[in-house]
Amino acid sequence: MNTIPVLEYIHKMINGSLDENDRTFMIYPTAISKTLGFRIAEVDKGTAIIEVDTDPLKHGNQQGTIHGGYLCELADAAIGTAHSTLINEGESFTSIELKTNFFRPVWKESLRAVAKPIQSGKTISCYICEIYKSNGKLAASVTSTVMTLRGEKAKGR
Numbered sequence: 001m002n003t004i005p006v007l008e009y010i011h012k013m014i015n016g017s018l019d020e021n022d023r024t025f026m027i028y029p030t031a032i033s034k035t036l037g038f039r040i041a042e043v044d045k046g047t048a049i050i051e052v053d054t055d056p057l058k059h060g061n062q063q064g065t066i067h068g069g070y071l072c073e074l075a076d077a078a079i080g081t082a083h084s085t086l087i088n089e090g091e092s093f094t095s096i097e098l099k100t101n102f103f104r105p106v107w108k109e110s111l112r113a114v115a116k117p118i119q120s121g122k123t124i125s126c127y128i129c130e131i132y133k134s135n136g137k138l139a140a141s142v143t144s145t146v147m148t149l150r151g152e153k154a155k156g157r
Contacts, residue, residue, distance in 0.1 A: 007085040010043045025089045038077050046120060048081035050074060050113045054106055066106040075129035075142035078115035082127060083146050092154040097145040103138050110134045123148050
């Protein structure tokens, strides 16, 4: 078995060069991302872009638009992916705050969630994730505060 850093693992996953023996200490792709159809399009140290094709028949609310919670989860996945590239083995992290502003409704659409740090600290980091429609217009903007956990606090997470 070949344990590699998260960033290297995701790069290999994106470009299709993962070896059957490649492993990392985090789970990629995540179960929720597989369930919701999220795809990691790009990743770098502290940044990530997640894409998804939405469908109101699967992701819709009572008005027929894509549910806001789905957009929040898309942003949370992008932010979590971005932050995981900064985490060392034996560490973990958790979101401690998430704020979403919705600017445009979304229906059947290809979305692109772009996450990057506003401020990266040793324990507390803040991110912004902007969700764009295929026409380049901003659908939502999400900010999140993430806490890195170490030692006993990271065990079992």
